[in-house]
Structures are given as structure tokens and as C-alpha cells.
Amino acid sequence: MIKFLDLKGINQQYREGLRLAFDRVLDSGWYILGNEVNLFEQQFAEYCGTKHAIGVANGLDALILIIRAYKELGVFKDNDEIIVPANTYIASILAISANDLIPVLVEPDIDTYNIDPKLIEAKITTRTKAILPVHLYGNLCDMKSINSIAEKYNLKVIEDCAQAHGATNDGKAAGNFGDAAGFSFYPGKNLGALGDAGAVTTNDTDLAVTIRALLNYGSEKKYHNQYKGINSRLDEVQAALLGVKLHTLNDETRIKREIANRYLLEIKNPKIKLPKIATQEQHVWHLFVVRTANREKLQQYLTEKGIQTVIHYPIPPHKQQAYKDWNDLRYPISEEIHREVLSIPLNFILTSEEVSYIIKTLNDYGKD
Ligand SMILES: *Cc1c(COP(=O)(O)O)cnc(C)c1O
Numbered sequence: 001m002i003k004f005l006d007l008k009g010i011n012q013q014y015r016e017g018l019r020l021a022f023d024r025v026l027d028s029g030w031y032i033l034g035n036e037v038n039l040f041e042q043q044f045a046e047y048c049g050t051k052h053a054i055g056v057a058n059g060l061d062a063l064i065l066i067i068r069a070y071k072e073l074g075v076f077k078d079n080d081e082i083i084v085p086a087n088t089y090i091a092s093i094l095a096i097s098a099n100d101l102i103p104v105l106v107e108p109d110i111d112t113y114n115i116d117p118k119l120i121e122a123k124i125t126t127r128t129k130a131i132l133p134v135h136l137y138g139n140l141c142d143m144k145s146i147n148s149i150a151e152k153y154n155l156k157v158i159e160d161c162a163q164a165h166g167a168t169n170d171g172k173a174a175g176n177f178g179d180a181a182g183f184s185f186y187p188g189k190n191l192g193a194l195g196d197a198g199a200v201t202t203n204d205t206d207l208a209v210t211i212r213a214l215l216n217y218g219s220e221k222k223y224h225n226q227y228k229g230i231n232s233r234l235d236e237v238q239a240a241l242l243g244v245k246l247h248t249l250n251d252e253t254r255i256k257r258e259i260a261n262r263y264l265l266e267i268k269n270p271k272i273k274l275p276k277i278a279t280q281e282q283h284v285w286h287l288f289v290v291r292t293a294n295r296e297k298l299q300q301y302l303t304e305k306g307i308q309t310v311i312h313y314p315i316p317p318h319k320q321q322a323y324k325d326w327n328d329l330r331y332p333i334s335e336e337i338h339r340e341v342l343s344i345p346l347n348f349i350l351t352s353e354e355v356s357y358i359i360k361t362l363n364d365y366g367k368d
Helices: 008-011 015-028 035-048 057-071 091-097 144-151 203-214 236-246 249-266 294-306 321-326 332-340 350-365
Strands: 052-056 081-085 102-106 126-133 156-160 180-184 198-202 217-219 288-293 341-344
Touching: 008 015, 015 035, 015 236, 035 052, 035 198, 035 236, 035 321, 052 057, 052 203, 057 091, 057 156, 057 180, 057 198, 057 203, 091 102, 091 198, 144 156, 156 294, 198 203, 198 294, 203 217, 203 236, 294 341, 332 341
Parallel strands: 081 102, 081 126, 126 156, 156 180
Antiparallel strands: 052 198, 180 198, 288 341
16 A cells, blocks of 8 residues: 555654654753754744744644734734635634634635635725735745735735745745745644644744744743733754754655656546646645546545545535535635545655556556
């Protein structure tokens, strides 16, 4: 069986480094907000090209804290609206709701799966305060168009980079295109911890200072509480482990791009629609997502052939019970995507034989 994602196999590649990093933290006797978090924040800020990176507990908190900080700074208030793609992973939308702002859904482009900039302006009202683009599956959004709309209407741009660590366009990296960005280091993400972890990147020092306080009980100075904050700190252990993996993230991505290229060139089956990409650099292949009319049939066929697949995602946010007021709304492009998508294995430990087998199996689909 070719596993969809063999996390054990992936982390074994880093075994020595991870063990050394763990020992360093164990022996330091300092486990919360110390040298490891500082060091990782510096390295990650450098990686993204931003002035600040702030470690937090997970990717959802990264987005929640950005919006919360803008509220504390008087930029957003309750019931303001934030534009977000209708087909995103639900966390992007939850981060808006959690702050008592209103998510306004915009349909994606069927070929890129990312928010369609042409549809954004029609959804802007006097209450719109931000656009929250999501670089879904690792593919950078059209940030040029999004930023020019944001500029025209004086909106903040908050990138959801949970799936896009290291994607670049013209030398600029994900996390550095807007006013602030949220990253997740959930184990299965491009840069994955051995547990939960996340980060915010920004060039805005006021925002960074506010987030640093909010994530630590709302206190800039110990026992002096400026805000009603939360506890969303990045652990020293996770920071140390992430530092080890960050060094070789670009090598992993290079291998994934080579595999993705083979899929794009060699999968030739009219029943299977392949993702469209603008340039190599813009995609870091968190997921390789194909579309097909009869997804259950394709998935079952692949299972029988020993290839594990996953659906990202089976139910659109507007059809979730958590958002039952939206259940009758129609977002036909998102619904088509959710009906047809299937993610096939793509990670840096796949062998070239496995890749060839996956390609051949997909090309043989429906031939009988
Ligand atoms: C994973 C993910 C998140 C949330 O990250 P967690 O670390 O799991 O909280 C947010 N947005 C997107 C698009 C994601 O894929």
C-alpha cells in the first residue's frame, strides 16, 4: 500500500537532528518562551522575508490573533466583514467568526482552486475591512490583483499560509504579500512539528507587539495585563524541532515539485482533470488535487490498486452544521470542487517507482 502521507517515514529522515534538538531543550531546563522560540522566530522571519515572525500554538490561533489584534488596535470592530474564499478549509472562516466579525464568502477559480479576484469587488460593502486569501493546496493566490483591490478600498490583507510555506512569486515569499499572515505547523503541513504549532508573520511592528501580548494572557510585562488575552504560546520543544526541519524545507519542496511535474506531464487520462499552475515557484504542493466526475469510483479503484487517497475537503463550509444559516446558499463552483476533488500521494519520500506506479494506475483508470 502506498500511504497518502507516511509521517513516521518523513520524520525518520530527521531523526538525528530532532533527537539532538529535543535533548538540548530537555537539558536547558527552560520550556516556555525561551531561546528556542526566539531563534526559530528569527529564522522563520528570515525565511519569509518579513520583519517579524511570532510563534503561536497553532494555525487557527495565528489567524484568530491577527484579527483580534486589529480589533484591539481599533482597525476592526464587531460585525465588520472579511472576504474569504468559499472553498477554504474551515479554519480560515472560524478565525473570523471567533472574533465576532462576518465572513463573506467568494467563489474560487475552478482551475486554480483559489479565490477568484474578479468576483471580490462585487462583495465589498461599507463594512468590509479585509480580504483573507488562502493559498490553497500550496498554490499562491493572485496577490497582485488582490492587493490592488485592497489598496483601492483601503482593506487589510491577511494571508492564510497554512498550506504554502515557501511558495514565492518574483522572489517574494508567502507570508510577505499582505499586512499579516497565519502559518500552521500541524504535522502534515509542508513544515510540520511533532504536535501543534503555528506562527504569524508581519512587517507591522505595532501589530506584532499586540499579538505577542495577546498570546500570553494579554500581558507585555509579566503580571501586567493590558488585554483580556489567551494562552497561545509556541512550545520550546516544538520550536527546536521546527528549526531542524526548516533548514531542509526547500530541498523537500524541490523534490515535491519534481514529482508534481511528472504527474502534470505524464498523467494523461481524459477522465482526470489536473490542477493548473502559473509558475513552478508559486506552488509548494501541500497537496496534489485532481478532479473527476465519479470520485467515489476513482477512489475505490485506487484503493484496490494499493494507493491511498484523501478528499480535501468533502463538505464546503457553507454546508456545515456550524454555519447552518448558510446551508441554503449556493456556491456552485465550490460545490463542484467539493464534489469532484481527490488528493493523490505527493511527498518527498515517494520513490520514483511509486510515482511511476501511481501515474500508470491513473492512466489505466476507466480503460476496461
Ligand atoms: C491547517 C489549516 C489551518 C489551521 O491550522 P491548525 O494548525 O490546524 O490550527 C488554517 N487554514 C488552513 C487553510 C489550513 O489548511
